Amino acid sequence: MQFLATPAQAAQIDRYMIETLEIPGLLLMEQAATAIFHEIAALFPPCRVLLVAGSGNNGGDAWAAARILLTHGYDVAIGAASLTLPPDADANMRYFSHTSRITLLTPDTLDSFFSRDAAVIVDGLLGTGLSRPASGLYGEIIRRINAHPAKVVSVDIPSGISGETGAGQTAVTADITVTFQYAKPGHLLFPGRSHTGRLVVAKIGPEAGRPPLHLQWADTFSLPPRAADTNKGTYGRLAIFAGSRGMAGAAALAARGALAAGAGLTTVYTCEYVQDVLQHTLSSVTAQAIGGNPAYIAAEGSVLENCQARAYAAGPGLGQHAETLPLLRSIAQSSLPKVLDADGLNLLAADGSLSFGANTVLTPHPKEFSRLSGCSMEDILSSPLDTAGAFAKQHGVVLLLKGATTIVSDGAKACLVTAGAPSMAKGGSGDVLTGVIGALLAQGLSPFMAAYGGAYLCGKAGETAAARKGDYAPTAEDTVYFLGR
Ligand SMILES: NC(=O)C1=CN([C@@H]2O[C@H](COP(=O)(O)OP(=O)(O)OC[C@H]3O[C@@H](n4cnc5c(N)ncnc54)[C@H](OP(=O)(O)O)[C@@H]3O)[C@@H](O)[C@H]2O)[C@@H](O)CC1
Ligand SMILES: [K+]
The missing domain is CATH 3.40.50.10260 (YjeF N-terminal domain)
Structure with missing residues (x-):
C-alpha cells in the first residue's frame, strides 16, 4: 500500500x-x-x-x-x-x-x-x-x-x-x-x-x-503463509447464499472463488435446482437446499442459526424474488462478517432495506450503487470517491465500488485498486470476487482488508489470464484458475 x-x-x-x-x-x-x-x-x-x-x-x-x-x-x-x-x-x-x-x-x-x-x-x-x-x-x-x-x-x-x-x-x-x-x-x-x-x-x-493521509493505493497484497499445524477449521467456515434456476453458474463461481482464496469449509445454501447442479460439478463444497422452493431461495432467517459460519457471502444469482428478502435482511443485519453483492444488493435496494450490521462489505458496480444510494450515475462517475465515502459513512459499511479502478471505502479511509484487465469486464467476475472476499472474511481479515485484498487478488489473476489468453478470451473461471499464480 x-x-x-x-x-x-x-x-x-x-x-x-x-x-x-x-x-x-x-x-x-x-x-x-x-x-x-x-x-x-x-x-x-x-x-x-x-x-x-x-x-x-x-x-x-x-x-x-x-x-x-x-x-x-x-x-x-x-x-x-x-x-x-x-x-x-x-x-x-x-x-x-x-x-x-x-x-x-x-x-x-x-x-x-x-x-x-x-x-x-x-x-x-x-x-x-x-x-x-x-x-x-x-x-x-x-x-x-x-x-x-x-x-x-x-x-x-x-x-x-x-x-x-x-x-x-x-x-x-x-x-x-x-x-x-x-x-x-x-x-x-x-x-x-x-x-x-x-x-x-x-x-x-x-x-x-x-x-x-486517508487514501491509499492497494498496489500489493498477499496472504500470510499457512502454518503447517493447521486444519480446515483454522481457515473458517463460509456460508454462501446464492443461485436460482438459470443462475447456478453464479453460485458455482462464488464457491470456486472462495475455495481458491482459501476458505476452510464452504457451504452453498441455495434452492433444490442449484443444489443438484453444484453436487454434479463441485466436489469440494457442500450444497444445501433451503426454503422448499425448487427454483429460488425462500428461506427465513432461522437458517443462519444452524449454519455455524464465520462469514457470509450473499447475492450472486439469487434473482429478484421477494421471498428471498427475509433471509437477506437477516444476513445484512447480523454482525457476522459478510459480503453482499449483485441480486442481493438489488433486492435490498428495491425494498429500501438499507440497515446493515457491523462487518458488512457491499460490492456494487456503479449501476447497483446508483440503485442503493439514490445518487445519479453521473454523480457517481464524476465523484466516485466522495459518493462511495459518504454512503459508507452513513450506513457504517465497507463499500467496494467496482470499476476499472475499484474504490474501497469505510467512510474514514479509502483505497484504490488498479489491478485488473479489460478482459474481466464480463459476466461472472463479480461472483468470483464475492466468493474471494467471503473466503478472506472467513479467514479473519477485517472487512476493509478483505474487500481490497479480494479486489487485488482477482485483478492480478485477471491480468495473468489476459497475459496468457489475450483481452477477449479469459473467463471468470480463468480468474479462479490464476488466483495466486
Ligand atoms: N510548492 C512546492 O513546494 C512544490 C511544488 N511543486 C510543483 O508545483 C506544482 C503546483 O504548483 P502551483 O500550485 O503553482 O500550480 P500549477 O499547477 O503550476 O498551476 C497554477 C497556475 O496555473 C493557472 N491555471 C490553473 N488552471 C488553469 C487552466 N485551466 N488554464 C490556464 N491556467 C490555469 C493558475 O491560475 P489561477 O487558477 O490562479 O487563475 C496558476 O497561475 C505541482 O504540480 C508541482 O509540479 C514541486 O516543484 C514540488 C515543490
Ligand atoms: K504537468
Whole structure:
C-alpha cells in the first residue's frame, strides 16, 4: 500500500516541508527537476528536448529541469505560456532570460515552436494547481503536445487532468508521469489513468511528521503463509447464499472463488435446482437446499442459526424474488462478517432495506450503487470517491465500488485498486470476487482488508489470464484458475 495525496493535501505537505521543516521551496523544486532529469536520462542520451512551462510552480519544475538537462548536454528549447511566475519558478526561468532558448507561446508562435524535431517533450503546463478545465491557448498547447511524435514526460500530472478526480477532457497524454512525494488520485482514476502512462513517484523531501493521509493505493497484497499445524477449521467456515434456476453458474463461481482464496469449509445454501447442479460439478463444497422452493431461495432467517459460519457471502444469482428478502435482511443485519453483492444488493435496494450490521462489505458496480444510494450515475462517475465515502459513512459499511479502478471505502479511509484487465469486464467476475472476499472474511481479515485484498487478488489473476489468453478470451473461471499464480 502507498499513500495518495489530493492536490490540497499535496499543497499542505509542501507548506509543511517549507514552513515547519524549513526546507526552501527552491530546493524542493530542484529535487523535483532532478527526478525528471533522471527519468529522461535513463531513456535518452543527450538529444533535443522541448519543455513547456505554465504560469505556476509546475512550470517552475520544467524550467529547473531545462537547466539541468542543458548542463548535461541536452539541447533544450522552452515554450513558456507565461513569463509572470511565482518566486521559485521565476528564479529558474531567469537562468534562461538572456538566452534565445525561450519562446513565449501565443497563437502566432505555436506552429513554429511545435514544428521543431525533438525526442522528448516535458509537460510542465499545469500541475496540481489546475483550477478549471484547460481551454483557449492552454487547450491548443495541449493539443500540440499530443500531436507531436516525441515521447511526453509530464511533470507531476498530465496537464489538464484533475489531481483530485482524474477528470479532464482536454489533457496531455503522457508516456511517463513523474509525480512528487505521493501519487495523486487523479493518476489512478479514469480518464486520468489513461493519460498518465508509466507513473514514477519521486520522493523530494522527508516524510516524518507530515499531515495525516486517508487514501491509499492497494498496489500489493498477499496472504500470510499457512502454518503447517493447521486444519480446515483454522481457515473458517463460509456460508454462501446464492443461485436460482438459470443462475447456478453464479453460485458455482462464488464457491470456486472462495475455495481458491482459501476458505476452510464452504457451504452453498441455495434452492433444490442449484443444489443438484453444484453436487454434479463441485466436489469440494457442500450444497444445501433451503426454503422448499425448487427454483429460488425462500428461506427465513432461522437458517443462519444452524449454519455455524464465520462469514457470509450473499447475492450472486439469487434473482429478484421477494421471498428471498427475509433471509437477506437477516444476513445484512447480523454482525457476522459478510459480503453482499449483485441480486442481493438489488433486492435490498428495491425494498429500501438499507440497515446493515457491523462487518458488512457491499460490492456494487456503479449501476447497483446508483440503485442503493439514490445518487445519479453521473454523480457517481464524476465523484466516485466522495459518493462511495459518504454512503459508507452513513450506513457504517465497507463499500467496494467496482470499476476499472475499484474504490474501497469505510467512510474514514479509502483505497484504490488498479489491478485488473479489460478482459474481466464480463459476466461472472463479480461472483468470483464475492466468493474471494467471503473466503478472506472467513479467514479473519477485517472487512476493509478483505474487500481490497479480494479486489487485488482477482485483478492480478485477471491480468495473468489476459497475459496468457489475450483481452477477449479469459473467463471468470480463468480468474479462479490464476488466483495466486
Ligand atoms: N510548492 C512546492 O513546494 C512544490 C511544488 N511543486 C510543483 O508545483 C506544482 C503546483 O504548483 P502551483 O500550485 O503553482 O500550480 P500549477 O499547477 O503550476 O498551476 C497554477 C497556475 O496555473 C493557472 N491555471 C490553473 N488552471 C488553469 C487552466 N485551466 N488554464 C490556464 N491556467 C490555469 C493558475 O491560475 P489561477 O487558477 O490562479 O487563475 C496558476 O497561475 C505541482 O504540480 C508541482 O509540479 C514541486 O516543484 C514540488 C515543490
Ligand atoms: K504537468
